[in-house]
Each structure stands twice: as structure tokens, then as C-alpha cells.
Amino acid sequence: MAFFLLRKHLLREAVGLQLNAGALFYLVGAALLIALFWTTLYGLVGEYRNIFQKSRLTELIRLARVSFLGTVVIFFALLLDDEGVNSYHAYYKTFSSYYLLHFSITAVLRTWAVSSVQRLVRQGTIFFPTLLVGSNRLAMATYTDLLRTGKHLGLRLVGFTRVGSGVDAELAQTLPASGSYQQLPNLIRSLGIEQIIIAIEPSEHQRIQEILNLLEDSPVRISVLPDLYQILLGSVKVNHIFGTPLIEIKQDLLPIWQQVFKRLFDIGGASVFLLLAWPVYVFTALMVRSSSPGPIFYRQKRIGRNGVPFDIIKFRSMYVDAEKMGPALSSDHDPRITPWGRFMRKVRLDEFPQFWNVIKGDMSLVGPRPERQYFIDQIVQIAPHYRHLHRVRPGLTSLGQVKYGYAENVTQMVERLKFDILYIENMSLAMDFRVLLYTLKIIVEGRGK
Numbered sequence: 001m002a003f004f005l006l007r008k009h010l011l012r013e014a015v016g017l018q019l020n021a022g023a024l025f026y027l028v029g030a031a032l033l034i035a036l037f038w039t040t041l042y043g044l045v046g047e048y049r050n051i052f053q054k055s056r057l058t059e060l061i062r063l064a065r066v067s068f069l070g071t072v073v074i075f076f077a078l079l080l081d082d083e084g085v086n087s088y089h090a091y092y093k094t095f096s097s098y099y100l101l102h103f104s105i106t107a108v109l110r111t112w113a114v115s116s117v118q119r120l121v122r123q124g125t126i127f128f129p130t131l132l133v134g135s136n137r138l139a140m141a142t143y144t145d146l147l148r149t150g151k152h153l154g155l156r157l158v159g160f161t162r163v164g165s166g167v168d169a170e171l172a173q174t175l176p177a178s179g180s181y182q183q184l185p186n187l188i189r190s191l192g193i194e195q196i197i198i199a200i201e202p203s204e205h206q207r208i209q210e211i212l213n214l215l216e217d218s219p220v221r222i223s224v225l226p227d228l229y230q231i232l233l234g235s236v237k238v239n240h241i242f243g244t245p246l247i248e249i250k251q252d253l254l255p256i257w258q259q260v261f262k263r264l265f266d267i268g269g270a271s272v273f274l275l276l277a278w279p280v281y282v283f284t285a286l287m288v289r290s291s292s293p294g295p296i297f298y299r300q301k302r303i304g305r306n307g308v309p310f311d312i313i314k315f316r317s318m319y320v321d322a323e324k325m326g327p328a329l330s331s332d333h334d335p336r337i338t339p340w341g342r343f344m345r346k347v348r349l350d351e352f353p354q355f356w357n358v359i360k361g362d363m364s365l366v367g368p369r370p371e372r373q374y375f376i377d378q379i380v381q382i383a384p385h386y387r388h389l390h391r392v393r394p395g396l397t398s399l400g401q402v403k404y405g406y407a408e409n410v411t412q413m414v415e416r417l418k419f420d421i422l423y424i425e426n427m428s429l430a431m432d433f434r435v436l437l438y439t440l441k442i443i444v445e446g447r448g449k
Helices: 002-010 021-044 056-079 088-123 137-149 169-174 181-191 205-214 228-233 256-276 278-291 339-346 354-360 373-382 384-391 399-403 410-425 429-445
Strands: 128-133 155-162 177-180 195-198 221-224 297-303 309-315 364-366 395-397
Touching (some): 021 056, 056 088, 128 137, 177 181, 181 205, 205 384, 256 354, 278 339, 373 410
Parallel strands (some): 128 155, 155 177, 364 395
16 A cells, blocks of 8 residues: 555655545555565465564565565566566566565565564463473583573473483482373373474484474474584584574475475476376276276285375275285296286286375375385384485385385385485475476386386
8 A cells, every 4th residue: 555655656656646435445455465465476385484583684584585586476477567667677666665564564564563672582371381302411401502502492401301210419419200201192282392403412412313203293393403524514404503502403495485396396386197197097907807807906005194094095906815825026037927917017907006105195106105004104214214215295206116126025125215305495386396207217218117
């Protein structure tokens, strides 16, 4: 609304300006639509997340970037064909004035909001019940350091959990012992914990991994003390320069806008493929029917995102009752596979019905391949970190599948796991695009199983 008046002034149209009821109604409606655009843009870039732990300087820098992006969109969508503009100089003035106006008003209000929240955090009105995981001298030093430098973080330490046999005497006198670290999931629920700080020696990688596995499904923020090697590698990101250096375990694997785009791309890509490839589906279904007695499609229970089971759909590539002796993985010369099924597996034709799973939301185009609970139970005994794969939707294709291939036994499934973990820790739309291209290369070369 302010820019409407400013624009009239810049274009020398303000003199004699009169707004009747119809024009005012149109102006208010347009302003609301533009406000909706900005709110959506801020939501997609994550501006409305973690509102209690924002830094004013960081917020202003991000706001400057987002404001510029939004102004560019508004300019090309609404201002480029402005009837009152008759020179490039006028374009520059309208663009820069809109950017500065939007940034200035928003920056003032947002700085006030962040400052108000920070004041409530420092006063202790807003706080986050925090549990210290550790019981040695290092845990006590961490507690002291947080009391001295972490007041602005709003962490209210409510206790510590034992790790190992020894407990520091000073820590035991300062904080209540809440139990052993193996009880973490129950303690989080009973004490209402929102933040976990793992204060054990960074060199105890196996113990830290065990703790992270216990916290896999917990909705808490998790931070770990770094060692010098991790600091030199640049793994430690300090949001508050005078705060305790901590590695925060990443909970959101993708920015919100990438999450939205990934899901839209999944739905759009799968829908277009189903529409264009229907002759391939018909031909494949006829070949499956003629190759051996039995149904065309094969359904099997797999474990998806957050450990929720779903029915995966495939073109049947094996003879009926192939697993009457129990679940088993296929091999290169598996006698259970039909001749046509062997060809389908080489070019991944048997996976084509899973595009329907993608549209339903059970799967994504790219993500770790889903497994059966029978094999997951065996994998986690060797590699407990397999549970990390359930943080994302399983995929029709995966980095593990294109780089390693099909697994014939549990040992190979564990070996392939490192590629899926690598994908999750480096998730991005660019990574998905690379995996899809690599999958097409494998299909064209017929290097499936």
C-alpha cells in the first residue's frame, strides 16, 4: 500500500489522485495477494522456523537476500509492463524503491520481534528443558561453560545421564542424575526434554553413534561437543560467536523450498511417465502374463519413511510361490526368476509400477531403496545406523543401487548402506538429478541385475 503511493509520487501521478470505492477495493485485493506471495516466499525459505533461536544480524542478512529475490519476482510479474514507466531510469527507481521500502519496513519489525524474543529467552520466560548426556569431568566443564556463555540460548539443564561407570562428584552435587543414557527415549518423554547435549569425549565415536541411534525418532535438538579434528575440517558452525562450540545434528535434511519442489517433482514426473509410458506397461504386462502362470503384479510389504510399512508394487519377475521356504534375496543365477523376469531386471522394467507408489507418497523418485522388516532386523544387528534411512522417503532408485547394485545377502546390504548414508547426508535436488541421470545410463546399458 505504501509502495502504491510512493510509485505515484515517483512517476509524478500523485497530484490529483482520487480513489473511488472500486479502485480502493482493487488496491486492497492486490495488496493482500502480494502479501500472500511474500508470506509464502518467507515460509519456503524457512523464515518462520526456529523463531526462538534467531540472531538479529543473521536475520537481517537473510532478509536482504530474500527481499531482493521477492522484489525481482514482483518486478518481472507486475512492474515490467507498468504503463506509467517510459524510461529505464524510471524502472531503476521503481525497483530500488520497492526493494528498499520492503526491506526497511520488514527489517525494523523483524528486528523488534527477534529482540523481544531474545529478551524473553535471557529472562528465562522462554526456555528449553535440556538434558546433558555424560557424567565425567568433561560433562561438568560443559555445564559450567553453558552457564557462563549460554544464557542467550535458553537452555535449562534439568539433569544428566550416566555414560560409563564413573560419575564426577561435582556434577552429581550440581545436577540430578536422571538415569542411564540407554533410557534416553523414556527420559525425553517423561521430563519433556527439548534439547540434548552429548558431552562425552569426541573420540568415543562408537558410543556417540549408539546414542544417536537411540535418539533417532526423538523430536529433540541434538548437539555434540566437537574435537579439534572436526573444528579443522569446518564441521563446527558457531551461530553465536561467544557461545559454547557445538556441532548441531542436522534434523532438516533439505530446506523447505527443496522439500516442496522435490515432492512436486515426484508427483509431476511420475504422472507424466505413467501417461507417456502406458504402451510399455501394456506390453510388459502381456509378457509377464505369457511368461509364466500367475498374477501380473507382485505386492510386498516394505518399510518406508519413519518406519511405516507400505505395499510396494512390481511386475512379477519370479515364479509363483518363489518364497514358500521363507524370505530370500535374489542372486545372479537365481532359479526362481523367470526368463522374462531376468530381462526386466536388467533394464529395471519390473520397477515401473512403483511410479504409482511415488504418486501415493509411499516413495520418492530418488531415495534409499526400501527393505523388508525381515532383513532390516538382521542389518541393524550389524549396522544400527541403518535406521537413519527411515528419515526420508524410500526411492524408486538410489545412490546405493546405482553405485553398488543389487545386494545378494545381508553383508552386501550393509556394504551398500554407506552409499545411502552418503546420499542422506548430502541430500539436494542436484544430487537427485545426478542419481536419475546415472540410473538412465544403467538402464540404457542394461546393467541392472
